[in-house]
Amino acid sequence: xxxxxxxxxxxxxxxxxxxxxxxxxxxxxxxxxxxxxxxxxxxxxxxxxxxxxxxxxxxxxxxxxxxxxxxxxxxxxxxxxxxxxxxxxxxxxxxxxxxxxxxxxxxxxxxxxxxxxxxxxxxxxxxxxxxxxxxxxxxxxxxxxxxxxxxxxxxxxxxxxxxxxxxxxxxxxxxxxxxxxxxxxxxxxxxxxxxxxxxxxxxxxxxxxxxxxxxxxxxxxxxxxxxxxxxxxxxxxxxxxxxxxxxxxxxxxxxxxxxxxxxxxxxxxxxxxxxxxxxxxxxxxxxxxxxxxxxxxxxxxxxxxxxxxxxxxxxxxxxxxxxxxxxxxxxxxxxxxxxxxxxxxxxxxxxxxxxxxxxxxxxxxxxxxxxxxxxxxxxxxxxxxxxxxxxxxxxxxxxxxxxxxxxxxxxxxxxxxxxxxxxxxxxxxxxxxxxxxxxxxxxxxxxxxxxxxxxxxxxxxxxxxxxxxxxxxxxxxxxxxxxxxxxxxxxxxxxxxxxxxxxxxxxxxxxxxxxxxxxxxxxxxxxxxxxxxxxxxxxxxxxxxxxxxxxxxxx
RNA sequence: GGGCAUGUGGCCUAGUCAGGAUAGGGCGUUAGCCUCCUAAGCUAAUGGUCGGGGGUUCGAAUCCCUCCAUGCCCGCCA
Numbered sequence: 199x200x201x202x203x204x205x206x207x208x209x210x211x212x213x214x215x216x217x218x219x220x221x222x223x224x225x226x227x228x229x230x231x232x233x234x235x236x237x238x239x240x241x242x243x244x245x246x247x248x249x250x251x252x253x254x255x256x257x258x259x260x261x262x263x264x265x266x267x268x269x270x271x272x273x274x275x276x277x278x279x280x281x282x283x284x285x286x287x288x289x290x291x292x293x294x295x296x297x298x299x300x301x302x303x304x305x306x307x308x309x310x311x312x313x314x315x316x317x318x319x320x321x322x323x324x325x326x327x328x329x330x331x332x333x334x335x336x337x338x339x340x341x342x343x344x345x346x347x348x349x350x351x352x353x354x355x356x357x358x359x360x361x362x363x364x365x366x367x368x369x370x371x372x373x374x375x376x377x378x379x380x381x382x383x384x385x386x387x388x389x390x391x392x393x394x395x396x397x398x399x400x401x402x403x404x405x406x407x408x409x410x411x412x413x414x415x416x417x418x419x420x421x422x423x424x425x426x427x428x429x430x431x432x433x434x435x436x437x438x439x440x441x442x443x444x445x446x447x448x449x450x451x452x453x454x455x456x457x458x459x460x461x462x463x464x465x466x467x468x469x470x471x472x473x474x475x476x477x478x479x480x481x482x483x484x485x486x487x488x489x490x491x492x493x494x495x496x497x498x499x500x501x502x503x504x505x506x507x508x509x510x511x512x513x514x515x516x517x518x519x520x521x522x523x524x525x526x527x528x529x530x531x532x533x534x535x536x537x538x539x540x541x542x543x544x545x546x547x548x549x550x551x552x553x554x555x556x557x558x559x560x561x562x563x564x565x566x567x568x569x570x571x572x573x574x575x576x577x578x579x580x581x582x583x584x585x586x587x588x589x590x591x592x593x594x595x596x597x598x599x600x601x602x603x604x605x606x607x608x609x610x611x612x613x614x615x616x617x618x619x620x621x622x623x624x625x626x627x628x629x630x631x632x633x634x635x636x637x638x639x640x641x642x643x644x645x646x647x648x649x650x651x652x653x654x655x656x657x658x659x660x661x662x663x664x665x666x667x668x669x670x671x672x673x674x675x676x677x678x679x680x681x682x683x684x685x686x687x688x689x690x691x692x693x694x695x696x697x698x699x700x701x702x703x704x705x706x707x708x709x710x711x712x713x714x715x716x717x718x719x720x721x722x723x724x725x726x727x728x729x730x731x732x733x734x735x736x737x738x739x740x741x742x743x744x745x746x747x748x749x750x751x752x753x
Numbered sequence: 754g755g756g757c758a759u760g761u762g763g764c765c766u767a768g769u770c771a772g773g774a775u776a777g778g779g780c781g782u783u784a785g786c787c788u789c790c791u792a793a794g795c796u797a798a799u800g801g802u803c804g805g806g807g808g809u810u811c812g813a814a815u816c817c818c819u820c821c822a823u824g825c826c827c828g829c830c831a
Contacts, residue, residue, distance in 0.1 A: 223773070234773055237811070247811085274811090275774060315831065355831050477829070488755080488827080495829040502831050526825050529757055553758070554825065561824095586793070606793085618766070621758065623824050630765070630780085634793050637766080637779045644793050652790050690770085698767060701778080712786095712795045731790095753793075 199288045200678040201685070204231060206263060207278055214257055215239060229270075229277035230675060236274045247274030285671060286663035288678035292733035298680045298740045300342045307343045308513055309335045310547075311523040312436070312443075313350040316428035317357040318383030320435050321569035322626050323525070323555040323562050329615045329746075330552055331523040332441040333693040336744045341688045346517070349443040350509060353425040354450045355502060357386070359406040361424045362417075363399065364389030377573065379431025382424065387567040404497075411453065411499045421450075435572050440608055440746040452508040458500060461508040462493060470541060485537035506535055511544055520547040521691065526554055526623075550691045552620035558627075570626060580607040582632045583640075587753070605748035609639030612746055617697035637701060642738065643750050645704040645711075649735035650751040652716055653728065662725035669710040670730055676703050677737045684744070700741045707734050 211220035225232040236247035251271035266281035311331020314324045338345040364385040372381040409417040452458045470481045476498035479490040493504040513520045536546035562569040584603035634640035683699045716727040739749040
């Protein structure tokens with residue numbers, strides 16, 4: 199209803215003024231919607247903005263299409279306040295299962311996210327990528343797109359060669375109960391120490407890389423095993439964060455099936471190509487890059503970029519919109535990749551970059567072992583949540599308390615990460631991660647549980663949609679914006695808008711809860727309020743699901 | 754040195770792309786609210802040169818220039 203109403207007003211205003219843009223803005227405290235069109239018309243008409251606004255208000259008021267909308271001017275501003283019929287339709291729509299789901303679309307979307315190297319567990323920096331990507335994928339599906347989520351496994355890089363070397367020579371054994379990814383990280387850290395102490399080991403690493411590229415059976419087997427051991431642990435962490443990938447794409451695939459060679463052949467024929475023996479690079483100065491873009495080393499082995507181009511060429515052939523979620527450290531290579539694809543006549547991906555997460559003591563690094571793992575974070579937050587549930591709901595069984603604690607913990611982690619806009623670099627903060635008040639998922643989950651509790655006690659009620667109380671009206675208007683928020687998230691690739699939005703709805707519901715009695719109201723007033731509680735419950739539920747957070751009915 | 758990004762009360766953050774009406778929240782601090790639908794809640798108080806300076810505009814947190822601070826990148830690593 200919100201989008202439709204804004205569109206209608208925009209169309210009528212354009213028709214009336216002949217302007218291209220109706221200059222609609224948020225009405226703030228003054229109205230539901232406002233237009234600043236009077237300012238831009240002032241010069242052309244040589245009249246003062248307030249006069250023009252008053253004039254337009256009068257002309258719009260008599261249009262039958264705008265019945266039920268209060269139109270008035272305040273100085274130069276043209277204001278619109280939506281009426282009872284609008285509120286009624288919004289609440290009715292918000293109660294339907296699946297509210298917020300947009301019209302089915304046929305553009306195929308791929309989203310690549312996380313894609314952390316399989317040389318250790320996911321840490322709190324990686325999961326910013328994960329949670330942004332997963333929330334985006336959920337939003338795309340909500341917006342009606344067929345969407346496939348991919349994890350690109352760098353399974354033949356130097357890091358993996360280091361892990362393989364470590365596994366074969368350092369004699370480190372996996373501890374009982376140790377997750378594969380944590381075990382691989384220990385090997386990786388130790389191997390790097392060994393290399394630092396004895397640089398001659400690099401020769402062995404290089405040999406491994408040549409052998410894997412040639413497709414040597416034994417080496418391939420060793421790489422595969424090391425990667426699988428790690429990925430198995432990463433998958434467990436992803437599952438615990440409510441994150442799902444539809445496909446794990448191995449970069450070695452593009453070498454094995456010949457795609458990379460075909461792409462390199464194409465690139466070698468381009469004007470920008472520079473070939474020196476087995477060495478191949480691209481001169482991207484025409485695209486504004488100073489350094490050459492290396493694709494093959496002097497020994498003829500390919501670098502990551504070559505495989506990445508092949509991967510993206512494959513994606514362009516199979517999807518209409520390709521989205522990559524990448525850390526800020528990939529900005530340069532992302533831009534080089536895009537420039538190269540453009541030169542090849544391919545469509546570059548849409549890249550959503552997010553800035554770094556660091557620790558108070560400095561940057562995180564898998565190699566040096568200085569990071570807070572996602573598993574550790576989940577464990578700590580779950581323990582803290584369990585403590586809280588036990589305090590609040592001692593009557594529940596340990597199993598029930600644990601189930602709630604898990605849902606609260608995953609929600610708290612996901613929300614804490616997704617609420618910050620991607621372009622801000624952040625410092626990981628335990629106090630904030632363990633805070634379950636106000637601007638947090640538990641706060642929203644709690645509002646949802648409250649709504650459920652009221653409805654459970656209410657029994658049957660009639661459909662009545664009449665609202666006069668300011669708390670009712672404010673809540674209804676917030677609920678009505680949900681579909682518009684989904685649209686913004688997928689068009690601007692800004693998942694944090696969902697977090698901001700859901701917090702607004704929860705805030706308004708909690709105020710409503712405090713000041714407007716529902717079960718104690720009588721007759722049609724009670725029915726109308728119960729309908730609004732149900733609409734809020736459903737909106738919170740749908741929005742929480744889009745954020746990958748459980749909508750608990752009791753907590 | 755060059756490139757990209759960020760800078761909003763003691764701390765965290767929305768708003769910046771598509772400029773508009775007194776810059777929204779939260780944490781903290783202070784003072785209230787559970788014989789009343791779950792207090793993971795509600796209300797109020799406190800606290801701001803929107804990094805500094807210049808410019809464009811009827812109007813700038815938002816656009817342009819410049820300076821400062823911070824993060825990231827500038828590998829035949831990924």
